[in-house]
Amino acid sequence: MEAAIRFSVAIALVLVLSAAGLTYEIAAGRVLAPFFGASLLTWTTVIATVLGGFSLGSALGGIVAERPRAVALRNVRSALVATAVLMAVSPALLGVLYAWGARGTHGMMISVFLVFFPASVFVTLPSPLLAKLAIEARPGREGSSLGFVLAAGSIGAIFGAILAGFVTLPLIGSTATFVACGAVALLCLPFVRSGGQANPGVTVAAAGFVAFAALAGSPVCQYESGLSCLHVAQRGPEVRLVSDGTVQAAERVTPVEADESTVELVLSYTEWMWARMDRDLGPEASVLFVGGGGYTLPTKLLASRQEAQAVAVEIDPLVTEVVRVHMPSAAEMIAQAGYHVSEDKVSEGRLGIVHADGRVFLNETDQRFDAAVMDAFSSGSVPAHLVTRETFARLREIVDGPVYVNLLDAPDGPLARGVHAILRALYxxxxxxxxQVNARGRTNILFAASRQPLDPLDSSPDGYGPTQISDARAFTDDRGWIGHR
Incomplete structure (x- = not known):
């Protein structure tokens, strides 16, 4: 006698598996960042790959659904076991491929396909059979049954996206999220009972593998939120803050009083930016920093100018907390002079901290500043919405003096050309x-833009010198930066 699944159970399984699939998709985009960065290209590749897997899984699942019922149910159970194993092993497999030399856009695309495509196929394969069973469970009401199946798939996808972005990735991290997705697939097994003899050994082995992945799998990130994958690296007397594989800030670790003589800048690009700021700004300058990072430049500014004011806009509160723990000079400055702008708009503190997107702050603030530093990064590049003509036009409205910009790009690269075109049109x-150009062919390209002539610097950090940028089209909100290829 053919086994059957109740209508409500079939609908619930469709919803749960859809949620697991979307959670897996978003976690895939997050776990890629430490290896290949997070950009329009990486997200496009992940979405296309996972949707391709969903499509093939649906097609194969339709063929499975036409088989004898007991055979079809056994096939679905096997697909759920494969889903659990493949999802749990995803971050480890990605790390192996990277260690074997997967690099650049082509390496990223191959890695995404090999790691995330198979699980995407298997997680979707049960859905056609579940839809068939749901329709059969309500004879004469096939139309509404199919509508409920489609709705359950959509609701599950919505729930999975929210769950990944707001709950699992911020709270338990990407590695544990993959394991949780695999565990959910295994939990569906008791509800998919075949008419023949099941093989409990396979299920137990899969459950053991998923449990092992949960216990033995090393986290991809030392500190992780929904926005950042952070590591703190100690190199001799220096501590470095690394976000998604890119060094964001560095500081000497000797805990000392924050003053001009002891706040030492470690990264060469910050030395040039500070030299430029020190030449251009007065003793009571008010400076906006879009991108808090390690808070090294705000710390240097406030330590060297006792009457200066700074507002640092950092999108991720986790970054600020890691700085408080691991970067002594910046932590001391935050403790002495820091205040949260959103909580205390009138404060005696000199370092206002805003945990918000830089563009949102620019759009909403009514403050004015004497200068601004644009040094926000997402992985190895600047977020696209922070390098558009509209962004810098708004910046020009609220900043009376110079604007300093830090980019990572190839010499005369497309990002540098687009930003250069914007600044030349406005200033x-x-x-x-x-x-100096690194092994990946990129370098820090630094801009200073002003309404008034900029005095030459007495000296520049080693390796820094003038460069030529070709003419190009300015980035806009409509046609902006798409990321490194």
Whole structure:
């Protein structure tokens, strides 16, 4: 006699598996960042790959659904076991491929396909049979039954996206999220009972593997939120804050009083930016920093100018907390002078901290500043919405003095050309320098843009000098930066 699944159970399984699939998709985009960065290209590849897997899984599942009922149910159970194993092993497999030399856009695309495509196929394969069983459970009401199946799939996808972005990734991290998705697939097994003899050994082995992955799998990130994958690296007397594989800030670890003589800048690009700020700004300057990072430049500014004010806009509160724990000079400055702008708009503190997106802050603030530093990064690049003509036009409205910009790009690369075109259109005086090119062919390209002429610097950090940027189209909100290829 053919086994049957109740209508409510079939609908619930469709919903749960859809939620697991979308949670897996978003976790895939997050776990890629430490290896390949997070950009339009990485997210496009992940979405296309996972949706391709969903499509093939649905097609194969339709063929499975036409088989004898007991055979079809056994096939679905096997697909759930494969889903659990493949999802749990995903971050480890990604790390192996990276260690074997997967690099660049092509390496990223191959890695995404090999790691995330198979699980995407298997998690979707049960859905056609579940839909068939749901329709059969309500003879004469096939139309509404099919509508409920489709709705359950959509609701599950919505729930999975919210669960990943707001709950699992911020709270338990990407590695545990993959394991949880696999565990959910295994929990569906008792509700998919075949008419023949089941093989409990396979299920037990899969459950053991998923449990092992949960206990033995090392987290991808030392500190992780829904926005950042952070590591703190100690190199001799220096501590470095690394976000998604890119060094964001560095500081000497000797805990000392924050003053001009002891706050030492470690990264060469910050030395040039500070030299430029020190030449351009007065003793009571008010400076906006879009991108808190390690808070090294705000710390240097406030330590060297006792009457200066700073507002640092950092999108991720986790970054600020890690700085408090691991970067002594910045932590001391935050403790002495820091205050949260959203909580205390009138404060005696000199370092206002805003945990918000930089563009949102620019759009909403009514403060004015004497200068601004644009040094926000997502993985190895600047978020696209922070390098558009509209962003810098708004910045020009609220900043009376110079604007300093830090980019990571190839010499005369597309990002540098687009930003250069924006600054030249808005400011009559623009200086640009670049540092030494790294092994990946990129370098820090630094801009200083001003309404007034910029005095030359007495000296520049080693390796930094003027560079030529070709003409290009300015980025806009409509046609902006798409990320490194």
């Amino acid at each position: 009559p005086h623009v200086q640009v320098v670049q540092g």
